[in-house]
Amino acid sequence: MTNLVLFGPPGAGKGTQAIVLKEKYQLVHISTGDVFRQNIKNQTELGLSAKSFMDRGQLVPDEVTINMLRAKVEEHKDAKGFIFDGFPRTVAQADALAELLASMGEDVDAMIALEVDDEILVQRLLERGKTSGRADDADETVVRRRIKVYYEETAILKEYYQKQDKYYGVNGVGSIEDITGRLSKVIEKLI
Ligand code: B4P
Numbered sequence: 001m002t003n004l005v006l007f008g009p010p011g012a013g014k015g016t017q018a019i020v021l022k023e024k025y026q027l028v029h030i031s032t033g034d035v036f037r038q039n040i041k042n043q044t045e046l047g048l049s050a051k052s053f054m055d056r057g058q059l060v061p062d063e064v065t066i067n068m069l070r071a072k073v074e075e076h077k078d079a080k081g082f083i084f085d086g087f088p089r090t091v092a093q094a095d096a097l098a099e100l101l102a103s104m105g106e107d108v109d110a111m112i113a114l115e116v117d118d119e120i121l122v123q124r125l126l127e128r129g130k131t132s133g134r135a136d137d138a139d140e141t142v143v144r145r146r147i148k149v150y151y152e153e154t155a156i157l158k159e160y161y162q163k164q165d166k167y168y169g170v171n172g173v174g175s176i177e178d179i180t181g182r183l184s185k186v187i188e189k190l191i
Pocket of ligand 1: 008013016086146173174
């Protein structure tokens with residue numbers, strides 16, 4: 001299996017690139033944000049508990065997120081590999097991912113981070129907020145809070161994977177195709 005973590009702050013383009021990369025490399029794409037949004041749409045219990053956190057720009061609690069991710073991975077045990085998009089976002093989530101993959105005889109192969117300046121992130125998210133209907137994109141205060149939460153709780157994962165020699169940083173500014181090309185160069189060294 002090839003197991004990739006696509007990393008970066010909110011609006012860095014993780015979801016945008018994951019959709020292209022999953023087809024190109026035949027990997028199963030798991031976006032925790034998308035799974036939460038689908039559950040909100042379907043008004044499930046999981047969706048109802050996630051919504052209040054997401055609308056405020058905060059992280060959904062680890063226990064809820066980890067249980068959901070575990071169930072998603074277990075649905076695809078025969079996959080060629082995974083692209084994890086938006087997960088892990090905390091050290092507890094990274095530990096849980098390592099444990100889950102180890103139980104399958106697997107491990108994270110790489111964390112690939114999209115690097116984008118904060119002001120570009122804010123612009124991208126507010127632009128998407130004009131049409132996406134996403135409450136967390138519509139309001140600048142919430143957008144900035146999401147970026148703050150990223151620095152407070154998530155950015156530490158760069159060191160977590162650097163210590164394991166698994167961290168790769170990629171410039172996330174440019175055309176979508178150019179960025180796919182940069183990510184592909186890293187991935188092709190790994191598979
Ligand atoms: P996510 O759904 O993961 O979303 P994201 O951070 O907004 O974005 P992403 O980086 O995927 O950006 P995208 O490609 O869409 O999280 C939303 C919320 O869910 C979190 O705040 C949290 O509450 C909750 N959540 C999710 N996972 C969690 C976890 N593990 N633990 C706890 N809570 C969790 O791109 C953004 C915009 O930029 C788009 O409009 C796109 O078109 C544009 N764009 C992309 N690439 C571009 C480029 N190269 N140039 C110009 N624009 C570009």
